[in-house]
Amino acid sequence: MSEAREAGIVKLRPGIFNTRRYALIQLRKQMETVLEQFVKPMTDQVVIADYGCGNMPYAPLVEPYTKRYVGIDLVENPRADIHIDREGRIALEDNEVDFVLSTQVLEHVENPVFYLEEAMRILKPGGKLIITTHGYWMFHPDPTDYWRWTSLGLKKIITERGFEIKYFRGMLGRSAIGMQLLQDGFVFKAPNALRAVLALICQPLVYLLDKTTSQSTRDKDAGTFMIVAEKKA
Ligand SMILES: C[S@@+](CC[C@H](N)C(=O)[O-])C[C@H]1O[C@@H](n2cnc3c(N)ncnc32)[C@H](O)[C@@H]1O
Numbered sequence: 001m002s003e004a005r006e007a008g009i010v011k012l013r014p015g016i017f018n019t020r021r022y023a024l025i026q027l028r029k030q031m032e033t034v035l036e037q038f039v040k041p042m043t044d045q046v047v048i049a050d051y052g053c054g055n056m057p058y059a060p061l062v063e064p065y066t067k068r069y070v071g072i073d074l075v076e077n078p079r080a081d082i083h084i085d086r087e088g089r090i091a092l093e094d095n096e097v098d099f100v101l102s103t104q105v106l107e108h109v110e111n112p113v114f115y116l117e118e119a120m121r122i123l124k125p126g127g128k129l130i131i132t133t134h135g136y137w138m139f140h141p142d143p144t145d146y147w148r149w150t151s152l153g154l155k156k157i158i159t160e161r162g163f164e165i166k167y168f169r170g171m172l173g174r175s176a177i178g179m180q181l182l183q184d185g186f187v188f189k190a191p192n193a194l195r196a197v198l199a200l201i202c203q204p205l206v207y208l209l210d211k212t213t214s215q216s217t218r219d220k221d222a223g224t225f226m227i228v229a230e231k232k233a
Pocket of ligand 1: 051055056077
């Protein structure tokens, strides 16, 4: 198996020593919920653009529904089917795809308004943007890291591009993300063996602390947000 494919699988199925285990499991569950609700009911197989695809970690979940899966990324990513040009434009026609998938990309994008406008342009009318991005999270350049979103800021930037929000969920409430950041405060100074021990101790605590937060609170204040937004027909 290629290294890139392996990295994708680690994100999809994080092991017990993974320092992002709880957050990654929540992301996968949200992705499964959204695919079940918005993609599975489509009568025809769909065209999906994975915009900022990285190692395409969610491709195995999405591919059963697709007739075409297009990975889009910066020129540095050899896995991508399409590289964005110098202006950030995608070599796809207007109204070409049914879904744009954008997982953990928006915080890394130099110009998020233009990025969302490109997503809007390539989507068919009635097509949907499935997007996850960070609220509170540590600095993690890939290759850069510019933004953190509040729930309201994220809704504003998406709806102002003309999308209608159909689904909005926060993952990891304040106390859970506090624990995650506390772990991260120590983990990068620690040798690898100790990192594994920290993950073993801290990740169950992140899980337990998240149990103390209601979904309505998480929807306002969270470590990561999942949004489904529709291009109006
Ligand atoms: C944290 S990675 C996420 C990768 C993948 N979507 C995932 O969930 O693992 C961020 C990705 O966004 C890409 N990226 C950054 N700026 C971008 C832009 N303007 N347009 C498209 N992709 C971009 C990076 O190259 C990188 O692959």
